[in-house]
Structure formats: structure tokens, C-alpha cells
Amino acid sequence: MSFSGKFLRAAVMTAALSALCVVGASAAxxxxxxVTADALRMRAEASTDAAILATAPSGxxxxxxxxxxxxxxxxxxxSVEGYMSGEYLTVANQADVTIGYGLVQTTGGTLNVRTGPGTEYTHIFSLNNGDVVTITGIDAxxxxxxxNGMNGYVSSDYMVTCKDSAGSRGDDTVTASSSSLGQQIVEYAKQFLGKPYVWGGNGPNSFDCSGFTKYVYAHFGYTLNRTASAQLNNGTAVSRSELQAGDLVFFNNGRVSTPVSHVGIYVGDGQFxxxxxxxxxxxxDSLNSNYYNNTYVYARRIF
Known part of the structure; x- marks a missing residue:
């Protein structure tokens, strides 16, 4: 299906618990x-060579x-904007589907809510600029x-999507995109909790430390080297104070001749x-425990 359309650009400032969405560009x-593929990657540009911003599962x-x-x-x-291949998307211009939240952005001060998807439908109430609503579908x-218990339709020209009812939204900067992808990596990794450690294990039923990180990252289109020491050559160095979800964390127990002896994935709040x-x-485990605090040596950011 072919579509053409315009986009509405808006820039707003971020504030904790604010009712604003942070956007670089929002579109009608x-x-x-x-998604019809097992997993579909969202890219920063319309190219398979572009950076991966997120991965959406089938359905x-x-x-x-x-x-x-x-x-x-x-x-x-x-709430993150990017590009997906249409080969793995079934697109419809009308669907009842819970998308999330939307924040009103209109220079007119108010936005008309109507009984149907068009200006010819009856105006039933108005929303103020900055109001956050639940989006339950799209229609043309x-x-x-x-x-507030009322239902209706509003033009998407004057609405941007948000992550939650407070109006927070991931912007389209590299930092926000990286954070979003890092959280997805962590969520994917969690499904393997309890799987046994086996030296040389490549997954999905057993892993060694570098086999685990390599397997998780492969799901998102990133190829890591096979051993913990070799993975030090992947990505870029990051300090411990700047760790984000999804970063690789490395350890050396002092019993090996290689630069590191172990690797894991940082989760956040001092956990990996x-x-x-x-x-x-x-x-x-906690980076702040005696053992891992004393053996921590490096961190690398892959995306």
C-alpha cells in the first residue's frame, strides 16, 4: 500500500514528570x-546499512x-521514530489497536474531538494543548x-505519541535511541535467566559468558567476537560512571594471562x-558486590 503525507515538526524541552513529549520530528x-517477520529491525535511515534503533517482534x-x-x-x-522495511509489514489505514499515549500539540490552544475520523463529524468536546490521551486506534x-472516560477522534497532525500517561517520550537523538535499544537488549537477555553455564556454550539452551553476550547481540543484528577478550575489540570504550543498559562489562579475576576473564551485560542500577x-x-549480579567490584576492569558500548 502506498502512502503520502506531511509531517509536523516540534521541539520541546525534557523535564522530569513533565507533561511534555520530547520530539525531534513527529508526523501525521x-x-x-x-510486523510479519520473526523480528523486524527499525533503522536510523531507510537502509539495511543504517544503525539499528529497535527490534519489533512478530505481531x-x-x-x-x-x-x-x-x-x-x-x-x-x-515513541521512537525510524525506518522499517515494508517487505515485513502489513499496513492498513484503519485499525483498532492500543498504541499508547498521545500528547496534544496545537498552536490554536485547543483540539476538537469528533465522533468520527474527519472534520465533517460532530464536535463533542475539546482538548487543551498539553493534554495526554490514550490512543486506541488509527483511521485514515x-x-x-x-x-477521562470520553471517546472520540482527533487529527494526528496535532498529536505526538508518548511512552506513558505523564507524557514522557524518547526523543530521536542518539542517546535516546541507544537507551531504548539497550533496554530491549536487556529484556531479551532476561528470558535466558536460569539457563546453565557450559564452557563453549553458544545458546540458546546453554552459554558460556561470551557465548551469552554474542547470542543476545546477534538477535539485534550485531556480530560480536567469540571470546571475552576478543569482545574488547567490539564497540567503543565507556567509563563505569557512564554505563547504560546494554553495555558490555568486563572482569579479570587475576588468574588468566588475557586482558579479561569474564563478560556480562549491564542492566542498570548497578546490576548486570x-x-x-x-x-x-x-x-x-551487582557490580558493587565485593567480588565484582574488585574484578571489574572495562566496559564497551556496542551500538
């Missing part, structure tokens, strides 16, 4: 795309913002919304997930 929605939905040409769509996935460039050689299973 043109429809809903449903997940995205907001289609525009036809980017050459078989690509510009999409909004969980209009959002179906719910607000790894195929542990202490309990011989995939588990969480």
Missing part, C-alpha cells in the same frame, strides 16, 4: 503496520508515518482516543546479567 499518522504494531520510498516506511515504534490519519561461572547459570 497514515496507518498501522503489523507487534507500529505507527506508519510516511512511505519513504524503495520499499521502506518511516514509522513510530514505542486520525487517532481514535480515550480521555551474565552466564555466571560461580553458580553456573545465567543470573543477575
Amino acid at each position: 499518522s497514515l496507518g498501522v503496520g503489523t 507487534d504494531t507500529v505507527v506508519v508515518l510516511e512511505d519513504a520510498g524503495n520499499g521502506w516506511y518511516k514509522v513510530d515504534y514505542k 490519519g486520525w487517532y481514535k482516543i480515550s480521555y 546479567i551474565h552466564a555466571s561461572t560461580n553458580t553456573y547459570a545465567v543470573q543477575f
